[in-house]
Amino acid sequence: MKPPPFEYGVAESVGEAVALLQRYDGEARVLAGGQSLVPLLNMRLARPAALIDLNRVRELDFVRASGNTITIGAMTRQRSVERSPDVQRQNALLHAATQNIGHPQIRNRGTMGGSLAHAHPASEYQAAAVALDARFTLAGPSGTRSVDAAEFFVTYLTTAIEPDEVLTEIAWPALSPGAGWSLIEVARRHGDFALAGVAATLTPDARGRCAEARIALFGVGPTALRARGAERTLTGAALEGGVFDEAAVSAEREIDEPPSDVHASGEYRRHLVGVLTRRALREAAARAGVATSTGVA
Amino acid sequence: MSEAMAARRTVSVTVNGVAHERVIDARLTLVDFLRGELGMTGTHVGCEHGLCGACTVLLDGQAVRSCILLAVQADGAAITTVEGLATGGQLHPIQEAFMEAHGLQCGFCTPGFLMAVTELLEGTPDPTEDEIRDVLGGNLCRCTGYEAILASVKLAAAKLRALRGTVAGDG
Numbered sequence: 001m002k003p004p005p006f007e008y009g010v011a012e013s014v015g016e017a018v019a020l021l022q023r024y025d026g027e028a029r030v031l032a033g034g035q036s037l038v039p040l041l042n043m044r045l046a047r048p049a050a051l052i053d054l055n056r057v058r059e060l061d062f063v064r065a066s067g068n069t070i071t072i073g074a075m076t077r078q079r080s081v082e083r084s085p086d087v088q089r090q091n092a093l094l095h096a097a098t099q100n101i102g103h104p105q106i107r108n109r110g111t112m113g114g115s116l117a118h119a120h121p122a123s124e125y126q127a128a129a130v131a132l133d134a135r136f137t138l139a140g141p142s143g144t145r146s147v148d149a150a151e152f153f154v155t156y157l158t159t160a161i162e163p164d165e166v167l168t169e170i171a172w173p174a175l176s177p178g179a180g181w182s183l184i185e186v187a188r189r190h191g192d193f194a195l196a197g198v199a200a201t202l203t204p205d206a207r208g209r210c211a212e213a214r215i216a217l218f219g220v221g222p223t224a225l226r227a228r229g230a231e232r233t234l235t236g237a238a239l240e241g242g243v244f245d246e247a248a249v250s251a252e253r254e255i256d257e258p259p260s261d262v263h264a265s266g267e268y269r270r271h272l273v274g275v276l277t278r279r280a281l282r283e284a285a286a287r288a289g290v291a292t293s294t295g296v297a
Numbered sequence: 298m299s300e301a302m303a304a305r306r307t308v309s310v311t312v313n314g315v316a317h318e319r320v321i322d323a324r325l326t327l328v329d330f331l332r333g334e335l336g337m338t339g340t341h342v343g344c345e346h347g348l349c350g351a352c353t354v355l356l357d358g359q360a361v362r363s364c365i366l367l368a369v370q371a372d373g374a375a376i377t378t379v380e381g382l383a384t385g386g387q388l389h390p391i392q393e394a395f396m397e398a399h400g401l402q403c404g405f406c407t408p409g410f411l412m413a414v415t416e417l418l419e420g421t422p423d424p425t426e427d428e429i430r431d432v433l434g435g436n437l438c439r440c441t442g443y444e445a446i447l448a449s450v451k452l453a454a455a456k457l458r459a460l461r462g463t464v465a466g467d468g
């Protein structure tokens with residue numbers, strides 16, 4: 001349980017980090033909070049030739065709110081995101097996602113960019129990014145490019161980040177005015193990765209009908225995924241009991257066979273998707289101020 | 298770049314107020330640095346992959362896992378370990394509280410709990426039970442049972458508040 005040998009260096013800017021990544025030609029990894037990468041090194045599941053430490057790249061540590069977007073630097077600690085008044089005010093779903101990551105001791109070191117780049121399918125940030133259509137900025141040798149969440153998450157632990165690129169910032173659209181939200185998950189212990197979870201927002205129109213529904217399911221496939229069928233079921237419908245049941249059944253059917261492992265069978269995970277979708281929708285509707293016949297289950 | 302890429306580097310850290318400098322492998326974790334290089338074995342090491350919290354120390358005042366932090370990353374930082382809690386043979390109030398409220402049995406997990414709780418009570422002198430549980434959830438104990446640890450934290454918070462009250466009253 002000791003890391004294999006590697007060369008180590010501290011980058012002080014994004015440009016420096018990219019130049020070093022280029023120099024190692026795919027053999028180097030950047031080191032952010034280390035809360036996923038160092039365990040992998042200790043278990044020797046990762047053996048990079050070099051680690052490029054981003055912890056002194058000040059330009060990547062910021063939370064910037066402007067208009068309808070909050071832009072957050074990749075090296076912003078999860079603890080700073082959790083404490084940001086802008087995030088609490090503009091994006092309660094993102095705040096809740098942050099609080100569900102591990103424990104304060106993990107969030108003290110773990111970064112937003114590290115979590116998204118690691119791309120664990122049960123990551124709350126990935127779920128929130130997929131639900132809200134966050135945008136990702138990547139910096140590489142030939143400049144920067146921007147990709148959306150659907151493009152960014154490729155599969156289990158794999159993103160669109162090229163070996164010589166650094167994730168620099170993530171732009172989070174604010175929740176629509178009047179929207180209700182929910183993020184719920186089932187984990188064996190609080191702070192563990194979720195067996196299954198749902199991140200959802202519901203925006204009612206003036207008559208209490210659903211103007212927009214966003215539902216992301218996580219922990220049940222190679223990446224978090226949108227339950228588009230369930231979203232269609234909801235859009236235009238009156239936000240009350242029956243339609244939530246219909247949407248839950250749809251969500252359950254929309255996923256491929258979920259993974260089975262020592263923690264839970266695929267069948268149980270599928271069951272959870274239905275139960276959690278129904279609960280999340282009721283909770284989101286209640287937060288949006290729409291009275292539901294059955295309340296929050 | 299502050300220094301070129303290298304597999305060995307010089308690291309300067311302050312541990313419990315004492316400055317140390319060593320040339321080490323970049324792959325050395327902070328917990329192995331503390332225990333192996335500095336001989337400070339108060340910080341325990343359990344799972345070595347970030348799960349159990351036994352290795353928790355304060356890095357510039359923040360509770361972090363020292364088994365998943367490279368020692369070279371602590372360059373220039375101030376670290377507090379469990380050895381830094383007691384002063385002149387006098388236990389820290391948090392340590393006293395764990396003793397009085399039976400917050401430990403074998404003691405393997407205790408240094409980690411003490412450091413995590415130190416950060417909590419430093420920033421939140423009167424935490425809610427949920428806030429305490431959020432922090433305790435990050436550390437595993439295999440023998441005491443968490444209720445006694447929870448009671449210890451509540452007692453510790455009360456002791457520290459009383460002490461601070463006295464100090465404020467004196468001043």
Ligand SMILES: Cc1cc2nc3c(=O)[nH]c(=O)nc-3n(C[C@H](O)[C@H](O)[C@H](O)COP(=O)(O)OP(=O)(O)OC[C@H]3O[C@@H](n4cnc5c(N)ncnc54)[C@H](O)[C@@H]3O)c2cc1C
Pocket residue numbers: 029030031032033034035036037038054074075100101102103106109110111112113114115116117118120122123124125161165166167168191192193194346347348
């Ligand atoms: C006990 C424990 C419990 C946890 N519980 C949860 C949980 O409930 N939910 C959850 O989501 N996570 C959880 N985590 C993981 C945690 O959120 C990590 O912080 C996160 O997965 C990785 O972030 P990091 O900053 O530590 O990145 P690192 O570990 O440093 O890096 C992770 C990966 O991303 C790459 N990377 C990092 N930053 C960039 C960048 N800017 N550009 C390109 N690539 C980059 C690295 O090269 C590496 O491959 C837990 C971790 C532990 C130890």
Ligand code: FES
Pocket residue numbers: 341342343344345346347348349350351352353362363364365
């Ligand atoms: S030894 Fe560090 S968390 Fe278990």
Ligand code: FES
Pocket residue numbers: 400401402403404405406407437438439440441
């Ligand atoms: S006191 Fe024995 S593990 Fe906690």
